[in-house]
Amino acid sequence: MISEVRKKATLAQEAAVAAGRLSTAQKNDALLAIANALLTRQEEILEANAVDLKNGRENGTSTSLLDRLALNSERIAGIAEGLRQIVELPDPVGEELQSIQRPNGLDIVQIRVPLGVIGMIYEARPNVTVDAAGLCLKTGNCVVLRGGSAALESNRKIVEIMRDALSGTALPQDAVQLIEDSDRASVNEMLKLNGLLDVVIPRGGASLIRNVVENATVPVIETGAGICHVFVDASANPGMAAEIAFNGKVQRPSVCNSIETLLVDASYSSEQLQALIARMAEANVEFRGCERTLALLPGTRAATEEDYATEYNDYILNVRIVDGLDEALGHIRRYGTKHSECIVTENADNAERFLHEVDAAAVYHNASTRFTDGFEFGFGAEIGISTQKLHARGPMGLPALTSTKFRIIGNGQVRG
Amino acid sequence: MISEVRKKATLAQEAAVAAGRLSTAQKNDALLAIANALLTRQEEILEANAVDLKNGRENGTSTSLLDRLALNSERIAGIAEGLRQIVELPDPVGEELQSIQRPNGLDIVQIRVPLGVIGMIYEARPNVTVDAAGLCLKTGNCVVLRGGSAALESNRKIVEIMRDALSGTALPQDAVQLIEDSDRASVNEMLKLNGLLDVVIPRGGASLIRNVVENATVPVIETGAGICHVFVDASANPGMAAEIAFNGKVQRPSVCNSIETLLVDASYSSEQLQALIARMAEANVEFRGCERTLALLPGTRAATEEDYATEYNDYILNVRIVDGLDEALGHIRRYGTKHSECIVTENADNAERFLHEVDAAAVYHNASTRFTDGFEFGFGAEIGISTQKLHARGPMGLPALTSTKFRIIGNGQVRG
Incomplete structure (x- = not known):
């Protein structure tokens, strides 16, 4: 039987074709629809969050973790406002990075394109669920979210609302997927999903990041530790x-x-x-x-x-x-x-x-x-701070969620 | 006891500090010294290569593999000429990628810097030994080379000559390391050498690349398959x-x-x-x-x-x-x-x-x-063709062997 992880990553990969094709305006419309839906349906989110908080207290979760987990009207307004800020940012997709005219007449243009499907593995805060999805969608990517089990009820409701909101937009609902299986095995399955996930980004404590770096065969953007x-x-x-x-x-x-x-x-x-x-x-x-x-x-x-x-x-x-x-x-x-x-x-x-x-x-x-922070550097949003040397280093803005493609236009050139 | 791989990677990591600091002229001098030494000492290379070829024939190596392994005066001249071409290329290190003035007076400049130490894992052709080292050294990186065992004698002699040539230059000899242990375990050790190797680049057939992608915890630049x-x-x-x-x-x-x-x-x-x-x-x-x-x-x-x-x-x-x-x-x-x-x-x-x-x-x-080729795109040299989406995609020129760094200059700014 096909696992939840593989099934949802496949749906995201299929949705990525359409997501990558959308105009900036279409992507922004989708983000605004999500922002509005989160505000309109905030009572549902607060109810789900209350269940997480109750479970957390019963499991002896620390006060500081419960605080990070807790949502209220103000925090939900902040999350929606974060999406509006992402809408305002320039869309890096389609940006021309270099243009080369070759003596043989070939016209080569390197442009930014979406990465495809991004796996996000993170811990308690439910705001990351919306924040990460917003950044991925703005850049034409689809996202497979795997949040911490402590926030599962909140995340489930938030993702339900995001997907419902997408149904009225040009962006396919399947662009946003939540892995609900809270077993560690679901994380490890994501890490090996080459061909379905184009990159995995871990956000969380040292042990979460170490597990991702040590076990992933999918390319990783490492964020984290700072001495x-x-x-x-x-x-x-x-x-x-x-x-x-x-x-x-x-x-x-x-x-x-x-x-x-x-x-x-x-x-x-x-x-x-x-x-x-x-x-x-x-x-x-x-x-x-x-x-x-x-x-x-x-x-x-x-x-x-x-x-x-x-x-x-x-x-x-x-x-x-x-x-x-x-x-x-x-x-x-x-x-x-x-x-x-x-x-x-x-x-x-x-x-x-x-x-x-x-x-x-x-x-x-x-x-x-x-x-050292995306907002302080003027990037306007931050996926995280990369501590690796490949692809992106330091605070990552939206361009860090893109790859590139060479478009070559000829009139019949062949290689001699 | 410390392994050959760890020992040599540590030496390369130590040399990387000095290598990263050199001017373009100093790096070019080192590359020309290597090119000259390879020509002057070509008899030694041919003798070592003859041993590899003899071993290959005795082990029943295929004619096509023996052909790729074989060196002669013309091929050595071609290898030296390749280094001279790398000398002519612009040095990406130090290039300014963006310059940001913040309202608080902070001056932020993003520049290209070397990656550090690059692990190259490749197969038979001994020309890759020089070619890869040349590209790495030009970009201020150090390199740990792990070639195929079929070319071990040739590679050993070539690396000895390269290191000897460096002794008269500003570049430390330890910038170039050859792993001589031909056991597969030495490859697998390289793949886990986080902190000592900054990136691993596999060049070779599908099974070599698959092994690297599946087992590396060090970041990988994948090159290879094309359907x-x-x-x-x-x-x-x-x-x-x-x-x-x-x-x-x-x-x-x-x-x-x-x-x-x-x-x-x-x-x-x-x-x-x-x-x-x-x-x-x-x-x-x-x-x-x-x-x-x-x-x-x-x-x-x-x-x-x-x-x-x-x-x-x-x-x-x-x-x-x-x-x-x-x-x-x-x-x-x-x-x-x-x-x-x-x-x-x-x-x-x-x-x-x-x-x-x-x-x-x-x-x-x-x-x-x-x-789809670095030379055909006008990049003047090629590390390989990246088939991944992170860091570099398509033909990779010298910039693909660099990372970036933000330099921030203030006058006492602190965060409020």
Whole structure:
């Protein structure tokens, strides 16, 4: 018997032919129809969400997870508004990337085309269900959604509403599929569905992403882990260094572009460093220090190798004093995850070396790593932040959900 | 004990820091040094190659494989000339792809950077050893080469010469590594070397590529299979249709951009079709036909489902008569490998529908599919033809061997 995963991916693959052909206006109409339907039928969504929340409480789900799971009128309005913002974005499909005239008269144009069918594997938040579907549909793709089991009732209702809304539009209903089988095996089946899924995008915690990367034969766009650093160079402006480090750690520690380790040049003012640390301590940051840091701040816990390699996502910061730029670069090479890295310095040569030599999706001179984000970069929407080097790196806007095609027009040319 | 694969990949990863920093001139100097050394030391290469050929003959290797394996003065001169051509190509590293000024004063520039370390897994021809290394080094990457065991002695000598030549240049010798362990396990170890290899590129037959795609956790750029079609529409110019179909099948049947199936509109002149088939038959093409083709050409063997799904790479052609464009599109959707597809027609609407609706790396109107090739597209070199949709699709020039990086320059900006 054909599995749910294969059946729905096949339907999506069939729908992809029609979806890829639609005009921007037709796709936007479909997105607006979904946005309206989510608002009109929000009571149904809230009822389904209440079931998820009740199940969650009975299963002892943590308060923070329940909070992420919970929907209300305001959140649903935000989700619908997100779709309207996607409508406003330019459609990358059809964009000409290069145009080549060959001496033999061949006319070659490379254009953006949809990827086809995108598998999204994600965790609790039901807003991702709409958000991901919206981004995929805008780019002419179909989507097979596999959300976390904790949000199953909410996702089922949301997808039902999205598919109902599509019935009045040019976009086939089968462009949006939800895998309801909450067994882990359904994820693993998706990962091997070459020929039916064109790409899989995992969004979630480290273990979810690791499972996808390790087991997928379908191409993957990896998003995720960020062990980011701020290096305060000897010549750093102390006020600026303090603001950037504080912002990197404290403004929102739970996200991937926050910092985990502060590297400080040994020549940097120890008073300034102590002041910065005192300010962070007031904001409830705990520290792990290298030996020299411990001498400066007695009573601090020593940083281990494992600490330097940990994405805390929490109010914890490693502090390491280094002898100059090269030692800082070496530390980042060893422990960084190639996400976002920052140097604070007034020394132009050191800034240029840092920007040139650090291998990361985003390298900063005198600005917070927290800016690594599709909205902050002006892309207007974000599928996620790619931490891989192929296809897309860093914040991914709509073009990351496209492939390309060469259109070649001749008048009978053959190869000699 | 640390394996050969891990040891050499680690050396390459360490060398990648320096390789990525070099100027175009420094990289070109290194490539020219290699080209010169290969010519100067060609006797050593020929001696090593003679050992491979002797071993091959003793092991009963086929004549065609021995031919691909064999080097001579002329072939070595061709390999060195290939490096000189790579020197002439523009260096994509450092190219600005976008420049964004944000209202908060952040200056964001996206530039091309090397991928890092590229694993190449390939089969017999020793010219790939130099060719692949040249393309990787030009783009600031390091390379871990794993050639076929049949060419081990040749590859060992070639890599020794390349590394010796690098010793007089700015490029570290460790930028080029050869895996000498000819056990299949060394390939499988490469495929799981996340963190040390940034990408793996397989070049070779279907089973080599399948093994890589199915087992790699490192990102892969898939190259390879091509089941390509020519569709002769009702309005096709018969002379043009005949030339394009003939060229697609006969000019070089062994390559991925040759055609396997000819689709012909039922309204197309049966005399013209018969003439075309007669011409191909003279060129020793065998046919597999659909029912209607068999009625036209009694004695032809019937085409099976499996035939339509086979990349013959040989003088064999399926011929299928279809009722119009939609049936042709359906056939291509079902059996094509999304490589190169062609319509021959004088009907502009049908041409546009074909170019728009066929999902393939290259779609042609009135030109041979044999043009899907980096040199023919004017890229000047080719790593291979990507048959995947992520990162690169179709013929891959040097930019396909790069990633990108966002450089962000601020004056103390933090996120609110």
